[in-house]
Amino acid sequence: MGAYLSQPSTTKTSSDGGNSSMSYGFSAMQGWRVSMEDAHNCIPEFDDETAMFAVYDGHGGEEVALYCSKYLPDTIKEQKTYKDGKLQKALEDAFLAIDSRMTTEEVIKELVQIAGRPTEEPPSEKVADEDDLDTEEAALLHEEATMTIEELLVRYGQNRNAVKHAAAISAAAKKASCSNSEASDDKKEEEKKDELNGEVEEESNGQAKGERAAAGSKLRACRRAGGGGAAAAAAEGSSAAAAAAEGGSGGGSGSSNGKEKAGKAEGDAGPSCSSLASKAPGDTKSRFFEDSEESEEGEEEEGSEEEDGSGEEGDSSEMEEEEDTEEGEEDSEDEDEEEMCLPGMDGKEEPGSDSGTTAVVALIRGKQLIVANAGDSRCVVSERGKAVDMSYDHKPEDEVELARIKNAGGKVTIDGRVNGGLNLSRAIGDHFYKRNKVLPPEEQMISAMPDVKVLTLNEDNDFMVIACDGIWNVLSSQEVVDFISERMKPDQSGKIRPLSSIVQELLDHCLAPDTSGDGTGCDNMTCIIITFRPHPSPDQSQPDDPKKRKLQEEEEAVESGENGKDSKKAKND
Template sequence: MGTYLSTPKTEKSSEDGENDNLIYGLSSMQGWRATMEDAHAAYPDLDASTSFFGVYDGHGGKVVAKFCAKYLHQQVLKSEEYAAGDIGTSVQKAFFRMDEMMRGQRGWRELSVLGDKINKFTGMIEGLIWSPKSSDSNYQVDDWAFEEGPHSDFAGPTSGCTACVGIIRNNQLIVANAGDSRCVISRKGQAYNLSRDHKPDLEIEKERILKAGGFIHAGRVNGSLNLARAIGDTEFKQNKFLPAEKQIVTANPDINTVELCEGDEFIVLACDGIWDCMSSQQLVDFVHEQLRSETKLSAVCERVFDRCLAPSAGGEGCDNMTMILVQFKKPTQSSAPADGQSSSYKPVGHRSKTRGKQSLVVCW
């Protein structure tokens, strides 16, 4: 059956949590796939005023998704831009930083530890041999110091993952996306996409792919990858004359900044295993229906999986499934955009762009 199992794995890994401003539930399920390649991150208290949620959908392996789940939010926190209040730039830099960190001896070692049992053992051994010693005066764990070793020239993983991140600070929601995982907000029962699926046939993606020396065949980049943006996939990022954002495949995320309003009920972040089976509005309607009788948000996510799971292997409903549901505890009031920047809202699919970032006010 190739990449599919004879019977699906329907066991679900779920979690619930909350803080003063929101409640969240999440779940993941392997389904019909032979392996589980999704990962996620949920930090309702990233700092005193900020919550962080992310879904990472791996392809060609699980390690890049797991790497992002472990490190991406940490890189957001560490940046000077984050400290200055520019969350959009900090998360954009964190996406690019993932590709940088996965190179070289240290990157190879970290990915190995996150991989299968054989690679994990090898990575741990190489860590003992090659990693900088704590006695080194200039070494700090968080510096991601350069390591000598047999994999010092490692160019990065050939596998990759999508990344869709939602960061909530006070009345502002920042969404960063690379790939075809998706963030949707429900406002007075209406679904609005806060991310765009980065498929190769989109004009802006196609133009970059061709300029970088790639091609599109059967809807796939170089006849292989059905995504135009992703973290990892370094075989598509080898043009030394182009910056990271102009490579055949780029980790550069689209960024939306949304001012939350009284009618905002919840957001959903989910991998394409969900969106292959349900439209954004169908999912929002389904969640509303479930919330009439269910208060545990992870249980709502689990019911979505049961709704999407295919009866037999092959086609829609056979992918790994991961979903995070974040419900706002109380209405929030509209506020002026940060830093005095103007914002405007246009319906999904007709959003203006400035330097790859979007600023939206979804109040009306």
């Protein structure tokens, strides 16, 4: 529902205008919202033969709506299809073109200026989020990559016996390498020593780095698991040292294994939406309930092996069970992160990415009315008092919209919001939701592609209404047409009201008395009325007004009578 003021802002911005073939009246009001995010265009002289009217309903900020009102008219004219007279295709091309520009650095800077957002947040006001935690974890991982295996074991394991055991194995490995190298001649001895030392060091470093990377990426799981996670880290470190002691032919495979584990750890450290999308379904299977079963089995095996006196096998089994437990925690954590890493729920917080606008644009050329719409603002034509919808509200739960959202990797929550965010499915901007690189712009979760309808105007078409959903959420299309039609009639004295005053009354009528409801009547409100013929000015009466005709006849009769008396008197004289 959003944040509301304690009292509504009912100050209205209004205007009237037109040309020889049409008239318009406009008004906008902030209402209960803490800011005004709507914008509009009223351009009766768009070019020599065309008029343009539009309403933009912004969300997440006013910047995208204001940017569109400033640049979309020229963007339409720039399209080759517009110059060729293909107005329907020109509107589609223009919507996609201006939407695409909002990803460029130049436009983003302009949007920042329009929005008045600070380029950098003060450090004291910054709140740690998931990105901050990932950065901290990456720094810790880098630090641990430079530590020795003994230091890493001390940090995570606190297992002095494991440290001593690892040190003893390492010393034995060095001694073995020295004795082997003495059997060769001087030249071979140097080459053999270099090769052996390199292999041992490569193996040790490869596995150590791999284990360190895995331990770093499992930092959160270790912290939650307490001592269990620490013991697992110590056991894994001991295993790495033992592998290094094999030396010789084991060096190459150890290095390769280290690289594989390091690569796995890097992937686990911070899964992105794109990487998650490419995973096989089995990769993200939750092992939440499997962990407890494996742990119980591990404890039983450990106990039975200790009774049999096979200590080494028990240690190995314990290490495997601990590793499986950590992998289970890691998999469940990945699943949680995947659930929260849906497209549209993360990304940069910048104008045009976390903000957008609906757009409904009408072009009138001769007798042709062409209306393009993206979002839930609406255009309605009155035909002898009957409402004719010229646009379709784009809502996420609608069949066509829902299919596109799911195909792009998104979902619609039970309250009708895309990934729990937007409650509309088409808009300009909102590039959080437009990051599927394998799909064209018109097939993204939130699409800027408009629906376009064309109507040939005739004498039965009285007027047209373009308004944001602040109006349509309160009144239906027919109710708005009825409201306006009644007030466009001349009053008892034959006077007619300016169109903008009718819009003002409409806004007041739709305004909620308070914010205790479901939000209906609490939104920004913008509305334009356009008549398809000149609308008399407020000081004019309708030419076919019966009262006016009768008054004129009486005045003419009196005047003719007086003129007759005057002429008779002049004749007598």
